[in-house]
């Protein structure tokens with residue numbers, strides 16, 4: 001949780017640096033002039049109205065945006081000081097270092113254990129012992145172990161949606177990511193499952209930077225340290241403001257942010 005005395009200010013070093021990022025689809029600009037410094041081992045929130053480009057921005061951070069050939073990206077994103085668009089960057093390795101969790105859990109129609117190990121097996125060979133150890137560690141990290149330890153061979157699709165979301169988290173954690181991108185990870189979940197994911201976000205942040213897109217101001221208040229607010233100007237997503245969470249949501253800047261978005265809250 002944010003330390004109220006420091007208002008989320010941080011002297012942590014920057015792990016992701018977004019510089020002059022712009023995204024377009026043919027002649028249509030979707031995002032323009034995005035500059036962000038995302039501090040290491042904190043929870044960095046992104047809020048803004050629907051269509052402002054939050055998901056598109058998130059997908060730029062691990063180059064998932066490459067999969068959509070209709071999109072053109074300019075500007076740069078540096079991970080640990082190195083451009084993720086450099087020609088020698090291996091995209092699979094990048095996406096292991098910068099994992100992603102979506103709104104709807106993306107579950108493969110295989111067993112729970114195979115789901116956890118899916119990405120790790122793609123990147124390296126694992127013997128049976130190493131595979132079992134890694135699956136247990138990742139499931140424990142995602143607070144799912146106790147619920148599934150007796151049925152690791154069962155189909156993952158039989159889990160509840162909340163459990164499936166934690167399974168996706170375990171799959172990302174099995175790769176030891178430095179950054180985890182989360183695109184409205186609780187919007188399909190009930191209150192209890194949302195609470196479980198929020199607890200995990202807070203618990204994981206000291207070892208893994210989290211970038212969280214959320215529509216839920218209360219969630220942003222509960223778990224984020226810093227916030228970026230995107231807005232739409234002339235139909236193009238721009239950065240309206242970025243700063244410590246409580247400063248954006250509770251301070252004088254809140255009214256300014258709301259006004260620049262055309263009234264209402266950042267998340268309308």
Ligand SMILES: Nc1ncnc2c1ncn2[C@@H]1O[C@H](COP(=O)(O)OP(=O)(O)OP(=O)(O)O)[C@@H](O)[C@H]1O
Nearest residue numbers: 025030049050051052053054055056057068070071
């Ligand atoms: N491949 C694409 N081609 C054309 N337009 C696109 C493409 N992908 C996204 N867009 C458009 O870009 C804009 C931003 O989309 P994006 O999904 O990033 O918004 P968002 O802020 O995540 O919205 P929401 O809060 O509803 O999830 C939208 O107008 C969307 O229609």
Ligand SMILES: [Mg+2]
Nearest residue numbers: 054055056183
């Ligand atoms: Mg979105």
